Amino acid sequence: MSIQSTRKDLLIMAVFTLAVLTMPIWLDPIGAAYPDLLQKFAIFGIFAIGFNILFGLTGYLSFGHAVFLGVGSYSAVWSFKLLTMNVIPAVIAGTLIAGVFAVVIGFLCLRRSGIYFSILTLAFAQMSYNMAYSVLTPITNGETGLQLTQNDPRIFDAAAETTGLPITELFGMKLSGYPGFYFCAVLLIISFFISLRIFRSPFGLKLRAIKSNQVRMNYTGFNTRPYLLAAFVISGMYAGLAGSLMAVTDPLAGAERMQWTASGEVVLMTILGGVGTLIGPLLGAGLIKYFENIFSSYNEQVLHEIFSFLPDLFENIMVFVVNPFVGEGWHLTLGALFMVIVIFLPGGIMEGWTRLIGLFTKDRSKPDNNTPASAKAQTSEG
Template sequence: MTSNPTPTRDLAVFVIFAAAVLTMPIWLAPIGAAYPDLLQKFAIYGLFATGFNLLFGLTGYLSFGHAAFLGVGSYTAVWGFKLLGMNPVPAAAMAIVTSGLFAWLIGYVSLRRSGIYFSILTLAFAQMSYNLAYSVLTPITNGETGLRVLQSDPRIFDTAAQSGGPLVSTLFGIEMSGYPGFYFCATFLILGFLVAQRIFRSPFGTMLRAVKSNQNRMNYTGLNPRPYTLAVFVISGMYAGLAGALLCITDPLAGAERMQWTASGEVVLMTILGGVGTLLGPILGAGIIKYFENIFSAFNEHILQDIFSFLPEALQGPVVSISGLFVGEGWHLTLGVLFMIIVILLPGGIMEGVGRITSMVKGGSRKKHQHQTAPAE
């Protein structure tokens, strides 16, 4: 897809993508994924992964602390609700601004180093935010309980009807849960995709790729990479903040566990699974992980026995107990195994797999496009 991007082709990809996202409730129905809660998650985590991919995919800087921005976005959005009222737009705007500022602060310090040091610096900052959110910042974050909107909050722009009503986010009188909530998130996903596509094709994007491929050479040509990397770090943080805000818009509750480093690991995983450095890959990866998380965690012994009922009695028992390890509570085990397989066998993720298959179908005459994820050093 990145082999010969032309404006027409980009436009076509964008239109198809937008159409596919908006019709998700229809074409995902056969696989049982077409219910609003899950669709919202697809859109939100797709946005989060797109933002992460702007940083990791283009510059090769592997941030292990991106969940911090998600958390900051969530907290800001809930505070937006508490102070300004249940309208999602100001809350989202506030979240973008705050997480952008936060990303600027962290990025300014972390981007002085690259490679593994950058990963550890971002990890350190994220852990600091997480620990602080749990302990000293309890007045702001409400600690372990999580921050939620209360009836007694000021909410200065809410009308009388709203302030008495249920505490869900509403835009023009439509409650942001269920399908309206999904379309709200989907709009942002499509916008986010468009912005990401523009960045990929812009001179700015080219500059970022130069950072990834050879920073030394870039220095020698008289270019300072720092402003570019900082800019993309902030943009990426804003995406994460917006995703965090959307999580709160669909369900107004923010907790510190969103900032834990395992959450940062999850977004890395989504991006890798889908394909680093591709536009569609991270969104695909996010969708797949959230889908299987939902399906697999719901499995239990009985469902497994039904599935394997075609096997002979003697075989059924062991097969059920072994596969039982991978579903339900053990869903993370599946995730870990999947993750290892992808990194070992298919470093370019699903998009590379798709690319390989297409080139095989076409007779293998065209040269494959390789997506290498070299760290910036």
């Protein structure tokens, strides 16, 4: 059993690595193969993987994870301003400082569970967001956002550039365009690997047990608080990493990254893909970012072109109907999609996938460990 599952994990890692690194090729037919979007896939993938370690394994729903995203970004930009344009210190700083924030926020919020925990995290996020705009302006540069300037000290590579703003680099390699994507991709692969290890470890099983029955955990001899805090800090660090990568690909940081909509987005991604599954949150992140990209680029003009094959009257009707769902109204589409998923596929895309597989292979009744628990419990409860 053990050798088999190790092999299976190796296979998962190999396929995953290959899939991520060849994204520029296989995403080309659907028009998603350009660095900007690919970077977003990788960055939000990391964010969602980390969020899933908290929400998927322990069931604690944080509504304030964007704080760590913001903290990661600010830290990375400060590293660019003060130290060097090399991205390594920036990424490390973003991850660690977000981790410190997560220790503090987690310690306070984890005194409560359920809806109260969610509200507490949301409160912290909104507090941080408002502070970034007001009292913390010296650090965050308020509404303008934190940007690079030519007068930054940058103690390690001060003498380098003279004209224009410097570009982020990795030991001399400029990280814009495809190199930027590959840097994010490598970190995504590492993040996925760590998440896989956590899922397979005794620690991960204990987290899932906390989600399943915390009372039993207590009477079984576990102090659940440190477990929850560890999960919270790990997922906070993932978010910090994602935030710092945002700054790597585009070296500026604004407070809007910490707004509750950003926190909500990662919740949507995780649920859309499949809470508690290994790969689901990644799919959710990719899907949302892809559709956001497509739908928000449409406008009335484009719609008229699309429906131009129809008679004028129908063309106008179609444009009138579809228009609220695209462009600025893309969130309406997202909301509708989300409702459909939650009502018909509570286990997200991954549940849909398992059901599809189940349709073709009827006799495979043994439950797989990675399918969402809620879905299985429902079908087996009867």
